[in-house]
Amino acid sequence: MSKRQELRAPALELNQANGLLELNERYREIFRSIVETYLETGEPVGSRHLSRQLPMTLSPASVRNVMSDLESQGLIYAPHVSAGRIPTQTGLRLFVDGLLEVGSIEETERDQLERQLLRDYHREHAVTSEVLAEAGDLLSGLSRCAGVVLAEKQVSRLKHIEFVSLDSKRALLVLAGDDGSVENRVLNLPEGLPPQALVEATNYLNAKIRGVTLPEAREKIEGELKARQAELDALTAKLVRSGLAQWSGGREDNRSLIVRGQSRLLNDLRAVEDLERIRLLFEDLESQKALIHLLDLAEKAEGVRIFIGSENNLFSLSGSSLIVAPFQDHERKIVGVLGVIGPTRLNYGRIIPMVDFTAKLVSRVLA
The missing domain is CATH 3.30.450.40 (GAF domain)
Known part of the structure:
Protein backbone atom coordinates (compact mmCIF):
# COMPACT_ATOMS: atom_id res chain seq x y z
CA MET A 1 0.00 0.00 0.00
CA SER A 2 1.40 3.42 -0.93
CA LYS A 3 1.75 6.31 1.50
CA ARG A 4 -1.08 8.14 -0.27
CA GLN A 5 -3.39 5.13 0.16
CA GLU A 6 -2.43 4.71 3.81
CA LEU A 7 -3.40 8.29 4.56
CA ARG A 8 -6.82 7.97 2.94
CA ALA A 9 -7.72 4.43 4.06
CA PRO A 10 -9.45 5.44 7.36
CA ALA A 11 -12.04 7.34 5.34
CA LEU A 12 -13.42 4.01 4.10
CA GLU A 13 -13.80 1.51 6.91
CA LEU A 14 -16.03 -1.57 6.95
CA ASN A 15 -18.39 -1.53 9.92
CA GLN A 16 -18.54 -5.18 10.99
CA ALA A 17 -21.84 -4.63 12.83
CA ASN A 18 -23.88 -3.77 9.73
CA GLY A 19 -21.61 -4.61 6.80
CA LEU A 20 -21.69 -1.05 5.47
CA LEU A 21 -18.78 1.16 4.58
CA GLU A 22 -18.63 4.17 6.87
CA LEU A 23 -17.59 7.32 5.01
CA ASN A 24 -16.08 10.46 6.48
CA GLU A 25 -17.70 13.79 5.64
CA ARG A 26 -15.69 14.49 2.47
CA TYR A 27 -16.21 11.00 1.05
CA ARG A 28 -19.86 10.99 2.07
CA GLU A 29 -20.63 14.31 0.34
CA ILE A 30 -18.86 13.35 -2.87
CA PHE A 31 -20.49 9.91 -2.93
CA ARG A 32 -23.92 11.40 -2.17
CA SER A 33 -23.50 13.98 -4.93
CA ILE A 34 -22.53 11.31 -7.47
CA VAL A 35 -25.55 9.17 -6.63
CA GLU A 36 -28.08 12.01 -6.46
CA THR A 37 -26.89 13.50 -9.75
CA TYR A 38 -27.05 10.10 -11.43
CA LEU A 39 -30.56 9.40 -10.09
CA GLU A 40 -31.71 12.79 -11.38
CA THR A 41 -30.04 12.80 -14.80
CA GLY A 42 -29.00 9.24 -15.57
CA GLU A 43 -25.60 10.58 -16.64
CA PRO A 44 -22.08 9.87 -15.30
CA VAL A 45 -20.68 12.56 -13.02
CA GLY A 46 -17.18 14.00 -13.47
CA SER A 47 -14.78 15.51 -10.94
CA ARG A 48 -14.96 19.03 -12.39
CA HIS A 49 -18.76 19.09 -12.08
CA LEU A 50 -18.55 17.74 -8.53
CA SER A 51 -15.97 20.31 -7.40
CA ARG A 52 -18.37 23.10 -8.45
CA GLN A 53 -21.47 21.77 -6.68
CA LEU A 54 -20.05 20.38 -3.41
CA PRO A 55 -20.80 22.31 -0.19
CA MET A 56 -17.03 22.31 0.55
CA THR A 57 -14.10 23.75 -1.43
CA LEU A 58 -12.20 20.99 -3.22
CA SER A 59 -10.14 21.02 -6.41
CA PRO A 60 -11.03 18.59 -9.24
CA ALA A 61 -7.78 16.75 -8.44
CA SER A 62 -8.82 16.23 -4.80
CA VAL A 63 -12.24 15.04 -5.94
CA ARG A 64 -10.61 12.59 -8.36
CA ASN A 65 -8.55 11.11 -5.50
CA VAL A 66 -11.69 10.49 -3.49
CA MET A 67 -13.49 9.06 -6.53
CA SER A 68 -10.57 6.69 -7.07
CA ASP A 69 -10.95 5.35 -3.54
CA LEU A 70 -14.72 5.03 -3.90
CA GLU A 71 -14.17 3.10 -7.11
CA SER A 72 -11.60 0.78 -5.51
CA GLN A 73 -14.21 -0.05 -2.84
CA GLY A 74 -16.78 -1.01 -5.49
CA LEU A 75 -19.16 1.90 -4.83
CA ILE A 76 -18.84 3.70 -8.18
CA TYR A 77 -17.52 2.87 -11.64
CA ALA A 78 -16.93 4.40 -15.06
CA PRO A 79 -19.41 3.10 -17.66
CA HIS A 80 -17.15 4.36 -20.48
CA VAL A 81 -13.39 4.87 -20.82
CA SER A 82 -13.35 8.67 -20.53
CA ALA A 83 -16.64 9.17 -18.71
CA GLY A 84 -17.45 10.29 -15.21
CA ARG A 85 -18.67 7.88 -12.56
CA ILE A 86 -22.03 6.33 -11.65
CA PRO A 87 -22.93 4.22 -8.59
CA THR A 88 -22.65 0.44 -8.65
CA GLN A 89 -25.44 -1.72 -7.28
CA THR A 90 -23.47 -1.97 -4.01
CA GLY A 91 -23.18 1.81 -3.97
CA LEU A 92 -26.91 2.25 -4.53
CA ARG A 93 -27.65 -0.12 -1.65
CA LEU A 94 -25.28 1.80 0.63
CA PHE A 95 -26.92 5.06 -0.39
CA VAL A 96 -30.49 3.78 0.12
CA ASP A 97 -29.73 2.12 3.46
CA GLY A 98 -27.50 4.75 5.01
CA LEU A 99 -27.55 8.11 3.23
CA LEU A 100 -30.96 8.53 1.62
CA GLU A 101 -33.16 11.16 3.22
CA VAL A 102 -36.78 10.02 2.97
CA GLY A 103 -39.40 12.62 3.82
CA SER A 104 -43.17 12.62 3.58
CA ILE A 105 -45.19 12.09 0.45
CA GLU A 106 -45.70 15.26 -1.58
CA GLN A 154 -61.00 -12.25 -3.98
CA VAL A 155 -64.66 -13.08 -4.23
CA SER A 156 -66.10 -10.26 -2.14
CA ARG A 157 -69.12 -11.93 -0.46
CA LEU A 158 -70.08 -15.48 -1.28
CA LYS A 159 -73.37 -16.13 -3.04
CA HIS A 160 -73.24 -19.75 -4.15
CA ILE A 161 -70.93 -22.75 -4.22
CA GLU A 162 -71.41 -25.96 -6.19
CA PHE A 163 -69.68 -29.27 -6.88
CA VAL A 164 -70.25 -30.35 -10.50
CA SER A 165 -69.32 -33.90 -11.51
CA LEU A 166 -66.82 -34.17 -14.36
CA ASP A 167 -66.25 -37.93 -14.16
CA SER A 168 -65.99 -40.62 -11.50
CA LYS A 169 -62.72 -39.20 -10.17
CA ARG A 170 -63.03 -35.42 -10.61
CA ALA A 171 -65.44 -32.59 -9.92
CA LEU A 172 -65.53 -28.88 -10.74
CA LEU A 173 -65.83 -26.62 -7.72
CA VAL A 174 -67.63 -23.38 -8.67
CA LEU A 175 -67.56 -20.38 -6.33
CA ALA A 176 -69.78 -17.37 -7.15
CA GLY A 177 -69.66 -13.98 -5.45
CA ASP A 178 -72.49 -11.51 -4.94
CA ASP A 179 -70.59 -9.06 -7.19
CA GLY A 180 -71.01 -11.42 -10.16
CA SER A 181 -67.49 -12.86 -10.04
CA VAL A 182 -66.99 -16.58 -10.55
CA GLU A 183 -63.95 -18.76 -9.72
CA ASN A 184 -63.48 -22.42 -10.66
CA ARG A 185 -61.25 -25.24 -9.44
CA VAL A 186 -60.95 -28.88 -10.52
CA LEU A 187 -60.47 -31.28 -7.61
CA ASN A 188 -59.94 -35.00 -7.24
CA LEU A 189 -62.74 -36.90 -5.52
CA PRO A 190 -62.21 -39.23 -2.55
CA GLU A 191 -62.18 -42.86 -3.63
CA GLY A 192 -65.57 -44.54 -3.21
CA LEU A 193 -67.50 -41.24 -2.97
CA PRO A 194 -71.18 -41.83 -3.86
CA PRO A 195 -72.72 -39.49 -6.50
CA GLN A 196 -75.21 -37.96 -4.03
CA ALA A 197 -72.30 -36.71 -1.89
CA LEU A 198 -71.72 -33.86 -4.36
CA VAL A 199 -75.29 -32.67 -3.81
CA GLU A 200 -75.01 -33.07 -0.03
CA ALA A 201 -71.74 -31.11 0.08
CA THR A 202 -73.22 -28.37 -2.13
CA ASN A 203 -76.33 -28.02 0.05
CA TYR A 204 -74.33 -28.05 3.27
CA LEU A 205 -71.92 -25.33 2.11
CA ASN A 206 -74.63 -23.09 0.65
CA ALA A 207 -76.43 -23.16 3.98
CA LYS A 208 -73.28 -21.82 5.64
CA ILE A 209 -71.49 -19.49 3.25
CA ARG A 210 -74.02 -17.05 1.82
CA GLY A 211 -73.15 -13.43 2.56
CA VAL A 212 -69.77 -14.09 4.20
CA THR A 213 -66.24 -13.81 2.86
CA LEU A 214 -64.21 -16.83 1.89
CA PRO A 215 -61.87 -16.62 4.93
CA GLU A 216 -64.92 -16.34 7.21
CA ALA A 217 -66.57 -19.34 5.53
CA ARG A 218 -63.40 -21.43 5.82
CA GLU A 219 -63.03 -20.64 9.51
CA LYS A 220 -66.68 -21.42 10.29
CA ILE A 221 -66.83 -24.71 8.37
CA GLU A 222 -63.46 -25.95 9.59
CA GLY A 223 -64.66 -25.32 13.14
CA GLU A 224 -67.82 -27.33 12.60
CA LEU A 225 -65.98 -30.21 10.95
CA LYS A 226 -63.39 -30.30 13.69
CA ALA A 227 -66.09 -30.29 16.38
CA ARG A 228 -68.03 -32.95 14.41
CA GLN A 229 -71.12 -30.74 14.42
CA ALA A 230 -71.66 -31.09 10.67
CA GLU A 231 -74.23 -33.74 9.78
CA LEU A 232 -72.10 -35.30 7.06
CA ASP A 233 -70.75 -38.78 6.55
CA ALA A 234 -67.00 -39.28 6.53
CA LEU A 235 -66.55 -39.22 2.74
CA THR A 236 -68.71 -36.13 2.23
CA ALA A 237 -66.85 -34.34 5.02
CA LYS A 238 -63.61 -35.30 3.26
CA LEU A 239 -64.98 -33.79 0.05
CA VAL A 240 -65.83 -30.52 1.84
CA ARG A 241 -62.35 -30.40 3.35
CA SER A 242 -60.83 -31.07 -0.06
CA GLY A 243 -62.82 -28.21 -1.55
CA LEU A 244 -61.73 -25.84 1.22
CA ALA A 245 -58.11 -26.93 0.83
CA GLN A 246 -58.31 -26.28 -2.90
CA TRP A 247 -59.14 -22.64 -2.16
CA SER A 248 -56.84 -22.04 0.78
CA GLY A 249 -53.89 -24.09 -0.52
CA GLY A 250 -51.94 -23.75 -3.74
CA ARG A 251 -50.78 -20.26 -2.84
CA GLU A 252 -49.35 -19.32 -6.21
CA ASP A 253 -52.50 -20.36 -8.06
Whole structure:
Protein backbone atom coordinates (compact mmCIF):
# COMPACT_ATOMS: atom_id res chain seq x y z
CA MET A 1 0.00 0.00 0.00
CA SER A 2 1.40 3.42 -0.93
CA LYS A 3 1.75 6.31 1.50
CA ARG A 4 -1.08 8.14 -0.27
CA GLN A 5 -3.39 5.13 0.16
CA GLU A 6 -2.43 4.71 3.81
CA LEU A 7 -3.40 8.29 4.56
CA ARG A 8 -6.82 7.97 2.94
CA ALA A 9 -7.72 4.43 4.06
CA PRO A 10 -9.45 5.44 7.36
CA ALA A 11 -12.04 7.34 5.34
CA LEU A 12 -13.42 4.01 4.10
CA GLU A 13 -13.80 1.51 6.91
CA LEU A 14 -16.03 -1.57 6.95
CA ASN A 15 -18.39 -1.53 9.92
CA GLN A 16 -18.54 -5.18 10.99
CA ALA A 17 -21.84 -4.63 12.83
CA ASN A 18 -23.88 -3.77 9.73
CA GLY A 19 -21.61 -4.61 6.80
CA LEU A 20 -21.69 -1.05 5.47
CA LEU A 21 -18.78 1.16 4.58
CA GLU A 22 -18.63 4.17 6.87
CA LEU A 23 -17.59 7.32 5.01
CA ASN A 24 -16.08 10.46 6.48
CA GLU A 25 -17.70 13.79 5.64
CA ARG A 26 -15.69 14.49 2.47
CA TYR A 27 -16.21 11.00 1.05
CA ARG A 28 -19.86 10.99 2.07
CA GLU A 29 -20.63 14.31 0.34
CA ILE A 30 -18.86 13.35 -2.87
CA PHE A 31 -20.49 9.91 -2.93
CA ARG A 32 -23.92 11.40 -2.17
CA SER A 33 -23.50 13.98 -4.93
CA ILE A 34 -22.53 11.31 -7.47
CA VAL A 35 -25.55 9.17 -6.63
CA GLU A 36 -28.08 12.01 -6.46
CA THR A 37 -26.89 13.50 -9.75
CA TYR A 38 -27.05 10.10 -11.43
CA LEU A 39 -30.56 9.40 -10.09
CA GLU A 40 -31.71 12.79 -11.38
CA THR A 41 -30.04 12.80 -14.80
CA GLY A 42 -29.00 9.24 -15.57
CA GLU A 43 -25.60 10.58 -16.64
CA PRO A 44 -22.08 9.87 -15.30
CA VAL A 45 -20.68 12.56 -13.02
CA GLY A 46 -17.18 14.00 -13.47
CA SER A 47 -14.78 15.51 -10.94
CA ARG A 48 -14.96 19.03 -12.39
CA HIS A 49 -18.76 19.09 -12.08
CA LEU A 50 -18.55 17.74 -8.53
CA SER A 51 -15.97 20.31 -7.40
CA ARG A 52 -18.37 23.10 -8.45
CA GLN A 53 -21.47 21.77 -6.68
CA LEU A 54 -20.05 20.38 -3.41
CA PRO A 55 -20.80 22.31 -0.19
CA MET A 56 -17.03 22.31 0.55
CA THR A 57 -14.10 23.75 -1.43
CA LEU A 58 -12.20 20.99 -3.22
CA SER A 59 -10.14 21.02 -6.41
CA PRO A 60 -11.03 18.59 -9.24
CA ALA A 61 -7.78 16.75 -8.44
CA SER A 62 -8.82 16.23 -4.80
CA VAL A 63 -12.24 15.04 -5.94
CA ARG A 64 -10.61 12.59 -8.36
CA ASN A 65 -8.55 11.11 -5.50
CA VAL A 66 -11.69 10.49 -3.49
CA MET A 67 -13.49 9.06 -6.53
CA SER A 68 -10.57 6.69 -7.07
CA ASP A 69 -10.95 5.35 -3.54
CA LEU A 70 -14.72 5.03 -3.90
CA GLU A 71 -14.17 3.10 -7.11
CA SER A 72 -11.60 0.78 -5.51
CA GLN A 73 -14.21 -0.05 -2.84
CA GLY A 74 -16.78 -1.01 -5.49
CA LEU A 75 -19.16 1.90 -4.83
CA ILE A 76 -18.84 3.70 -8.18
CA TYR A 77 -17.52 2.87 -11.64
CA ALA A 78 -16.93 4.40 -15.06
CA PRO A 79 -19.41 3.10 -17.66
CA HIS A 80 -17.15 4.36 -20.48
CA VAL A 81 -13.39 4.87 -20.82
CA SER A 82 -13.35 8.67 -20.53
CA ALA A 83 -16.64 9.17 -18.71
CA GLY A 84 -17.45 10.29 -15.21
CA ARG A 85 -18.67 7.88 -12.56
CA ILE A 86 -22.03 6.33 -11.65
CA PRO A 87 -22.93 4.22 -8.59
CA THR A 88 -22.65 0.44 -8.65
CA GLN A 89 -25.44 -1.72 -7.28
CA THR A 90 -23.47 -1.97 -4.01
CA GLY A 91 -23.18 1.81 -3.97
CA LEU A 92 -26.91 2.25 -4.53
CA ARG A 93 -27.65 -0.12 -1.65
CA LEU A 94 -25.28 1.80 0.63
CA PHE A 95 -26.92 5.06 -0.39
CA VAL A 96 -30.49 3.78 0.12
CA ASP A 97 -29.73 2.12 3.46
CA GLY A 98 -27.50 4.75 5.01
CA LEU A 99 -27.55 8.11 3.23
CA LEU A 100 -30.96 8.53 1.62
CA GLU A 101 -33.16 11.16 3.22
CA VAL A 102 -36.78 10.02 2.97
CA GLY A 103 -39.40 12.62 3.82
CA SER A 104 -43.17 12.62 3.58
CA ILE A 105 -45.19 12.09 0.45
CA GLU A 106 -45.70 15.26 -1.58
CA GLU A 107 -48.98 17.01 -0.80
CA THR A 108 -50.22 16.95 -4.41
CA GLU A 109 -49.58 13.20 -4.66
CA ARG A 110 -51.27 12.58 -1.32
CA ASP A 111 -54.33 14.51 -2.46
CA GLN A 112 -54.55 12.65 -5.76
CA LEU A 113 -54.27 9.23 -4.11
CA GLU A 114 -56.85 10.06 -1.45
CA ARG A 115 -59.23 11.67 -3.91
CA GLN A 116 -59.23 8.82 -6.42
CA LEU A 117 -59.11 5.86 -4.03
CA LEU A 118 -61.38 7.11 -1.27
CA ARG A 119 -63.91 8.82 -3.56
CA ASP A 120 -64.77 5.74 -5.56
CA TYR A 121 -64.45 3.00 -3.00
CA HIS A 122 -66.46 4.06 0.03
CA ARG A 123 -69.42 2.56 -1.79
CA GLU A 124 -71.31 -0.61 -1.07
CA HIS A 125 -70.58 -2.23 -4.43
CA ALA A 126 -66.86 -1.55 -4.35
CA VAL A 127 -64.82 -4.75 -4.74
CA THR A 128 -61.24 -5.43 -3.79
CA SER A 129 -60.07 -6.11 -7.34
CA GLU A 130 -61.19 -2.61 -8.42
CA VAL A 131 -59.40 -0.97 -5.51
CA LEU A 132 -56.16 -2.80 -6.25
CA ALA A 133 -56.27 -2.13 -9.99
CA GLU A 134 -56.84 1.57 -9.33
CA ALA A 135 -53.93 1.61 -6.84
CA GLY A 136 -51.65 0.02 -9.46
CA ASP A 137 -52.70 2.58 -12.07
CA LEU A 138 -52.12 5.48 -9.68
CA LEU A 139 -48.66 4.27 -8.63
CA SER A 140 -47.68 3.79 -12.26
CA GLY A 141 -48.87 7.26 -13.23
CA LEU A 142 -47.26 9.07 -10.31
CA SER A 143 -43.94 7.22 -10.48
CA ARG A 144 -43.81 7.03 -14.31
CA CYS A 145 -42.82 3.38 -13.89
CA ALA A 146 -44.77 0.11 -13.68
CA GLY A 147 -47.19 -0.32 -10.80
CA VAL A 148 -47.50 -3.83 -9.35
CA VAL A 149 -50.01 -5.36 -6.92
CA LEU A 150 -50.18 -8.90 -5.55
CA ALA A 151 -53.07 -10.18 -3.42
CA GLU A 152 -55.16 -13.24 -2.77
CA LYS A 153 -57.85 -13.75 -5.38
CA GLN A 154 -61.00 -12.25 -3.98
CA VAL A 155 -64.66 -13.08 -4.23
CA SER A 156 -66.10 -10.26 -2.14
CA ARG A 157 -69.12 -11.93 -0.46
CA LEU A 158 -70.08 -15.48 -1.28
CA LYS A 159 -73.37 -16.13 -3.04
CA HIS A 160 -73.24 -19.75 -4.15
CA ILE A 161 -70.93 -22.75 -4.22
CA GLU A 162 -71.41 -25.96 -6.19
CA PHE A 163 -69.68 -29.27 -6.88
CA VAL A 164 -70.25 -30.35 -10.50
CA SER A 165 -69.32 -33.90 -11.51
CA LEU A 166 -66.82 -34.17 -14.36
CA ASP A 167 -66.25 -37.93 -14.16
CA SER A 168 -65.99 -40.62 -11.50
CA LYS A 169 -62.72 -39.20 -10.17
CA ARG A 170 -63.03 -35.42 -10.61
CA ALA A 171 -65.44 -32.59 -9.92
CA LEU A 172 -65.53 -28.88 -10.74
CA LEU A 173 -65.83 -26.62 -7.72
CA VAL A 174 -67.63 -23.38 -8.67
CA LEU A 175 -67.56 -20.38 -6.33
CA ALA A 176 -69.78 -17.37 -7.15
CA GLY A 177 -69.66 -13.98 -5.45
CA ASP A 178 -72.49 -11.51 -4.94
CA ASP A 179 -70.59 -9.06 -7.19
CA GLY A 180 -71.01 -11.42 -10.16
CA SER A 181 -67.49 -12.86 -10.04
CA VAL A 182 -66.99 -16.58 -10.55
CA GLU A 183 -63.95 -18.76 -9.72
CA ASN A 184 -63.48 -22.42 -10.66
CA ARG A 185 -61.25 -25.24 -9.44
CA VAL A 186 -60.95 -28.88 -10.52
CA LEU A 187 -60.47 -31.28 -7.61
CA ASN A 188 -59.94 -35.00 -7.24
CA LEU A 189 -62.74 -36.90 -5.52
CA PRO A 190 -62.21 -39.23 -2.55
CA GLU A 191 -62.18 -42.86 -3.63
CA GLY A 192 -65.57 -44.54 -3.21
CA LEU A 193 -67.50 -41.24 -2.97
CA PRO A 194 -71.18 -41.83 -3.86
CA PRO A 195 -72.72 -39.49 -6.50
CA GLN A 196 -75.21 -37.96 -4.03
CA ALA A 197 -72.30 -36.71 -1.89
CA LEU A 198 -71.72 -33.86 -4.36
CA VAL A 199 -75.29 -32.67 -3.81
CA GLU A 200 -75.01 -33.07 -0.03
CA ALA A 201 -71.74 -31.11 0.08
CA THR A 202 -73.22 -28.37 -2.13
CA ASN A 203 -76.33 -28.02 0.05
CA TYR A 204 -74.33 -28.05 3.27
CA LEU A 205 -71.92 -25.33 2.11
CA ASN A 206 -74.63 -23.09 0.65
CA ALA A 207 -76.43 -23.16 3.98
CA LYS A 208 -73.28 -21.82 5.64
CA ILE A 209 -71.49 -19.49 3.25
CA ARG A 210 -74.02 -17.05 1.82
CA GLY A 211 -73.15 -13.43 2.56
CA VAL A 212 -69.77 -14.09 4.20
CA THR A 213 -66.24 -13.81 2.86
CA LEU A 214 -64.21 -16.83 1.89
CA PRO A 215 -61.87 -16.62 4.93
CA GLU A 216 -64.92 -16.34 7.21
CA ALA A 217 -66.57 -19.34 5.53
CA ARG A 218 -63.40 -21.43 5.82
CA GLU A 219 -63.03 -20.64 9.51
CA LYS A 220 -66.68 -21.42 10.29
CA ILE A 221 -66.83 -24.71 8.37
CA GLU A 222 -63.46 -25.95 9.59
CA GLY A 223 -64.66 -25.32 13.14
CA GLU A 224 -67.82 -27.33 12.60
CA LEU A 225 -65.98 -30.21 10.95
CA LYS A 226 -63.39 -30.30 13.69
CA ALA A 227 -66.09 -30.29 16.38
CA ARG A 228 -68.03 -32.95 14.41
CA GLN A 229 -71.12 -30.74 14.42
CA ALA A 230 -71.66 -31.09 10.67
CA GLU A 231 -74.23 -33.74 9.78
CA LEU A 232 -72.10 -35.30 7.06
CA ASP A 233 -70.75 -38.78 6.55
CA ALA A 234 -67.00 -39.28 6.53
CA LEU A 235 -66.55 -39.22 2.74
CA THR A 236 -68.71 -36.13 2.23
CA ALA A 237 -66.85 -34.34 5.02
CA LYS A 238 -63.61 -35.30 3.26
CA LEU A 239 -64.98 -33.79 0.05
CA VAL A 240 -65.83 -30.52 1.84
CA ARG A 241 -62.35 -30.40 3.35
CA SER A 242 -60.83 -31.07 -0.06
CA GLY A 243 -62.82 -28.21 -1.55
CA LEU A 244 -61.73 -25.84 1.22
CA ALA A 245 -58.11 -26.93 0.83
CA GLN A 246 -58.31 -26.28 -2.90
CA TRP A 247 -59.14 -22.64 -2.16
CA SER A 248 -56.84 -22.04 0.78
CA GLY A 249 -53.89 -24.09 -0.52
CA GLY A 250 -51.94 -23.75 -3.74
CA ARG A 251 -50.78 -20.26 -2.84
CA GLU A 252 -49.35 -19.32 -6.21
CA ASP A 253 -52.50 -20.36 -8.06
CA ASN A 254 -54.61 -18.44 -5.58
CA ARG A 255 -52.72 -15.17 -6.06
CA SER A 256 -53.80 -12.35 -8.32
CA LEU A 257 -50.99 -10.33 -9.92
CA ILE A 258 -51.69 -6.90 -11.40
CA VAL A 259 -48.99 -5.08 -13.39
CA ARG A 260 -49.90 -1.66 -14.79
CA GLY A 261 -48.09 0.90 -16.92
CA GLN A 262 -45.22 -1.12 -18.40
CA SER A 263 -45.25 1.23 -21.42
CA ARG A 264 -44.23 4.14 -19.17
CA LEU A 265 -40.83 2.48 -18.77
CA LEU A 266 -40.16 3.33 -22.41
CA ASN A 267 -40.61 7.07 -21.91
CA ASP A 268 -37.18 7.88 -20.47
CA LEU A 269 -34.77 5.85 -22.58
CA ARG A 270 -31.35 7.47 -22.93
CA ALA A 271 -29.32 4.92 -24.86
CA VAL A 272 -29.50 1.67 -26.81
CA GLU A 273 -28.51 -0.23 -23.66
CA ASP A 274 -31.54 1.28 -21.89
CA LEU A 275 -33.81 -0.25 -24.53
CA GLU A 276 -32.19 -3.65 -24.02
CA ARG A 277 -32.61 -3.32 -20.24
CA ILE A 278 -36.31 -2.54 -20.64
CA ARG A 279 -36.73 -5.50 -23.00
CA LEU A 280 -35.22 -7.77 -20.35
CA LEU A 281 -37.43 -6.20 -17.69
CA PHE A 282 -40.52 -6.96 -19.78
CA GLU A 283 -39.37 -10.57 -19.92
CA ASP A 284 -38.98 -10.52 -16.13
CA LEU A 285 -42.53 -9.24 -15.72
CA GLU A 286 -43.81 -12.04 -17.94
CA SER A 287 -42.27 -14.51 -15.49
CA GLN A 288 -45.18 -14.16 -13.10
CA LYS A 289 -44.22 -17.12 -10.92
CA ALA A 290 -40.85 -15.57 -10.07
CA LEU A 291 -42.39 -12.14 -9.46
CA ILE A 292 -45.08 -13.63 -7.20
CA HIS A 293 -42.37 -15.38 -5.20
CA LEU A 294 -40.46 -12.12 -4.82
CA LEU A 295 -43.56 -10.25 -3.68
CA ASP A 296 -44.36 -13.05 -1.23
CA LEU A 297 -41.01 -12.32 0.42
CA ALA A 298 -42.01 -8.68 0.80
CA GLU A 299 -45.18 -9.69 2.66
CA LYS A 300 -43.12 -11.20 5.45
CA ALA A 301 -41.65 -7.86 6.52
CA GLU A 302 -43.25 -4.75 7.95
CA GLY A 303 -42.97 -1.50 6.03
CA VAL A 304 -41.33 -0.77 2.71
CA ARG A 305 -38.96 -3.31 1.12
CA ILE A 306 -36.46 -2.35 -1.59
CA PHE A 307 -34.90 -4.86 -3.99
CA ILE A 308 -32.09 -3.49 -6.17
CA GLY A 309 -30.82 -5.19 -9.33
CA SER A 310 -29.24 -8.61 -9.00
CA GLU A 311 -29.92 -8.76 -5.25
CA ASN A 312 -32.79 -10.88 -6.56
CA ASN A 313 -32.41 -13.35 -9.42
CA LEU A 314 -35.53 -11.98 -11.12
CA PHE A 315 -33.80 -8.69 -11.97
CA SER A 316 -30.26 -10.01 -12.43
CA LEU A 317 -30.26 -9.22 -16.16
CA SER A 318 -32.47 -6.17 -16.45
CA GLY A 319 -30.89 -4.32 -13.52
CA SER A 320 -34.21 -3.10 -12.17
CA SER A 321 -35.44 -2.03 -8.75
CA LEU A 322 -38.62 -2.95 -6.89
CA ILE A 323 -40.09 -0.85 -4.06
CA VAL A 324 -43.03 -2.51 -2.30
CA ALA A 325 -45.05 -2.36 0.92
CA PRO A 326 -47.70 -4.72 2.37
CA PHE A 327 -51.35 -3.81 2.94
CA GLN A 328 -53.92 -5.21 5.37
CA ASP A 329 -57.59 -6.16 5.49
CA HIS A 330 -60.20 -5.27 8.12
CA GLU A 331 -58.69 -7.85 10.50
CA ARG A 332 -55.27 -6.15 10.21
CA LYS A 333 -54.01 -9.26 8.42
CA ILE A 334 -51.51 -8.73 5.59
CA VAL A 335 -53.33 -9.76 2.41
CA GLY A 336 -51.01 -8.44 -0.30
CA VAL A 337 -48.28 -6.06 -1.40
CA LEU A 338 -48.11 -3.18 -3.85
CA GLY A 339 -45.39 -1.01 -5.26
CA VAL A 340 -43.33 0.17 -8.21
CA ILE A 341 -40.92 -1.55 -10.61
CA GLY A 342 -38.48 0.53 -12.63
CA PRO A 343 -34.82 1.11 -13.44
CA THR A 344 -32.31 1.23 -10.60
CA ARG A 345 -32.17 4.98 -11.36
CA LEU A 346 -35.43 5.53 -9.46
CA ASN A 347 -36.16 8.60 -7.38
CA TYR A 348 -36.06 6.54 -4.17
CA GLY A 349 -36.61 9.49 -1.85
CA ARG A 350 -39.89 10.36 -3.61
CA ILE A 351 -41.20 6.87 -4.42
CA ILE A 352 -40.59 5.19 -1.04
CA PRO A 353 -43.05 7.45 0.87
CA MET A 354 -45.47 7.27 -2.08
CA VAL A 355 -45.58 3.45 -1.92
CA ASP A 356 -45.81 3.47 1.87
CA PHE A 357 -48.72 5.93 1.85
CA THR A 358 -50.58 4.03 -0.89
CA ALA A 359 -50.29 0.75 1.02
CA LYS A 360 -51.69 2.41 4.15
CA LEU A 361 -54.45 4.03 2.13
CA VAL A 362 -55.47 0.69 0.56
CA SER A 363 -55.53 -0.81 4.04
CA ARG A 364 -57.96 1.93 5.09
CA VAL A 365 -60.18 1.25 2.09
CA LEU A 366 -60.24 -2.50 2.80
CA ALA A 367 -60.89 -2.04 6.53
